[in-house]
Amino acid sequence: MKTVVGLDLGGTFIKVGLVNEKGKILKKEQLLTLGKKGKRTVLSQMEKGIKFALKGEKNVSGIGIGTPGLVDKNGKVFSAPNLPDWNNLPLKKIFQDKFHLPVVVENDVNTITSGEYVYGAGKGYKNIICITLGTGLGGGMILNGKLFRGSKLSAAEIGHIPICFGGPKCNCGNVGCIERYVGATYISQIARESIKKGRKSKIKEIVKGDLKKISPRVISQAYQKGDSLAKEIWEKVGLYLGTMLSGLINLLNPEIIIIGGGIAQAGKPLFDSIDKEIKKRAFPLLAKDVKVVPAKLGTDSGIISAASLIIGESKK
Numbered sequence: 001m002k003t004v005v006g007l008d009l010g011g012t013f014i015k016v017g018l019v020n021e022k023g024k025i026l027k028k029e030q031l032l033t034l035g036k037k038g039k040r041t042v043l044s045q046m047e048k049g050i051k052f053a054l055k056g057e058k059n060v061s062g063i064g065i066g067t068p069g070l071v072d073k074n075g076k077v078f079s080a081p082n083l084p085d086w087n088n089l090p091l092k093k094i095f096q097d098k099f100h101l102p103v104v105v106e107n108d109v110n111t112i113t114s115g116e117y118v119y120g121a122g123k124g125y126k127n128i129i130c131i132t133l134g135t136g137l138g139g140g141m142i143l144n145g146k147l148f149r150g151s152k153l154s155a156a157e158i159g160h161i162p163i164c165f166g167g168p169k170c171n172c173g174n175v176g177c178i179e180r181y182v183g184a185t186y187i188s189q190i191a192r193e194s195i196k197k198g199r200k201s202k203i204k205e206i207v208k209g210d211l212k213k214i215s216p217r218v219i220s221q222a223y224q225k226g227d228s229l230a231k232e233i234w235e236k237v238g239l240y241l242g243t244m245l246s247g248l249i250n251l252l253n254p255e256i257i258i259i260g261g262g263i264a265q266a267g268k269p270l271f272d273s274i275d276k277e278i279k280k281r282a283f284p285l286l287a288k289d290v291k292v293v294p295a296k297l298g299t300d301s302g303i304i305s306a307a308s309l310i311i312g313e314s315k316k
């Protein structure tokens with residue numbers, strides 16, 4: 001069976017592995033990204049990781065790379081958050097020349113979308129919206145069986161869809177973007193402010209009064225213990241997401257919406273609230289059939305998804 005190298009470049013870690021056609025990881029390694037030391041260091045760390053995956057292997061058919069930032073169809077990275085000197089970096093060419101294997105480079109959320117499409121919750125579907133919910137809100141789309149990149153290669157910035165005419169300022173410069181309502185920092189902020197106003201909650205007990213320690217994970221723990229504030233918070237996040245997704249459902253008529261990232265682990269209260277809002281707002285004919293599900297690939301999703309960029313390509 002053929003194998004592929006999958007490399008997930010993150011702000012802190014590089015995760016790399018050898019993956020077979022079925023999406024099973026045969027070996028894996030984690031290295032520090034060392035982004036502050038500049039691009040030469042990062043590229044050398046990536047090379048080390050790829051060499052580890054290739055060592056002793058004969059049937060490797062390519063290298064798939066998921067990277068932060070904006071990537072063009074030639075595998076050039078224009079800019080990447082947390083990697084300040086990554087400007088116009090021909091990542092695909094660099095590794096193709098070095099290893100003499102086909103290389104595919106894609107933006108990280110598009111990579112996860114491809115992984116869920118080939119191996120995960122989106123398997124068998126042709127029209128998929130994928131969102132990753134963590135510090136920010138990332139998005140990717142498969143339309144008619146293909147990753148949709150738009151005309152300037154930066155489509156599916158779902159986190160920056162405005163849901164409010166005014167609203168709080170977002171990092172992108174706009175106001176009222178959905179990311180500003182559902183990102184980890186803001187979810188934690190809702191809990192903190194409610195507790196400061198005197199609301200009793202198990203969230204305060206879990207962090208032993210240190211409100212700085214409140215995180216989406218803590219809110220989920222409190223929810224498991226029956227906390228009403230935690231329940232309200234997840235319902236609110238679901239309300240915002242469901243509202244935005246209703247618009248996307250009416251626009252694109254997807255078969256399935258996949259939600260990944262740390263916050264998706266909030267589970268039932270979040271998904272129930274999203275469902276409720278979609279049923280209320282989207283066209284009934286479209287809302288009736290769309291499935292909203294958690295991502296399936298789990299902790300190694302970055303490596304498997306990066307490998308899917310090569311494997312998915314050969315299956316087309």
Ligand SMILES: [Zn+2]
Nearest residue numbers: 160170172177
């Ligand atoms: Zn924004």
